[in-house]
Amino acid sequence: MVNRISPASIEETEIISRCVSWDKAGWDLFVARYSPFVQAETRRQLLRYRGKAAPADVEDVCQEVFAQLLRNGARALRQFRQESSLSTWLGYVVRSVCRQVAGRERGTHPVRADVAIPPPTEEDLPLEGLKEAVAGLPARDQTLLRLFFHEGKKYRQIALELGVSINSVGPLLCRALAAARRRLDR
Numbered sequence: 001m002v003n004r005i006s007p008a009s010i011e012e013t014e015i016i017s018r019c020v021s022w023d024k025a026g027w028d029l030f031v032a033r034y035s036p037f038v039q040a041e042t043r044r045q046l047l048r049y050r051g052k053a054a055p056a057d058v059e060d061v062c063q064e065v066f067a068q069l070l071r072n073g074a075r076a077l078r079q080f081r082q083e084s085s086l087s088t089w090l091g092y093v094v095r096s097v098c099r100q101v102a103g104r105e106r107g108t109h110p111v112r113a114d115v116a117i118p119p120p121t122e123e124d125l126p127l128e129g130l131k132e133a134v135a136g137l138p139a140r141d142q143t144l145l146r147l148f149f150h151e152g153k154k155y156r157q158i159a160l161e162l163g164v165s166i167n168s169v170g171p172l173l174c175r176a177l178a179a180a181r182r183r184l185d186r
Contacts, residue, residue, distance in 0.1 A: 012086040020074040022175060031066065031165045037087055038062050038167070041094040049102035057101075059166060063155070064097050065090075066167040070174070133183035141176035148173055 015033070018026020042061045046053035069076045080089055134142055140162065147153045147161060159166040 013082065016077055016080060016086070019069075020077050022074075024172075024175075027168065027171065028164070031168050034087070034090055035062070035165050035167055038065055038090060038094055041091050042098065045095050045098035046101075049098050059156075061094070061097055061101055062167050063170055064101075065094055067170050067174075068093065068097060070171045130180070130184070133180045136183050137176065137179055141172075141179060144169075144172055144176050145180070 015026055015030050019030050039058060039062055042058050042065070043053045046057060046061065050057075076093065080086065134145055137145075144158065144162065147158045153161070155169040156166050158169050162169075162172075164172065
């Protein structure tokens, strides 16, 4: 029997250390605990900077926020210094991403390529040995890669099928691809 820890019973520092260690359960806890806050703050900031907050835009910005936290080896999460609460710090990250999005729309700031993780392509992995590499991955990663690449499903559809937050799909997909790359390099 798997001992599940509820999001409320784990401390912020432990969640972050689990996330930067690429612990899937730790990331799931992080998303479960902070996703409602990130969504609410995103709505508030989009209204502030753009005067509107369509549900699809809120979802897109939330994805960018969570992706930014994991980009470059979870660099942003590693930079959290506990000088404030994690919620306060996440609010800063959300505001930063919302300002970037609003700036792109106004054309006042150049578009940064690293704001969002582009969807992976099949060219990201060489075909030679790919079938064996994917077969050696955990079942969830195999399913994730199949749904995205072979069935062409969108993040929302994948999230529903896997029973995870839509904000988790991008980072999970990136980790599954990284795991497949590591297996190919062996």
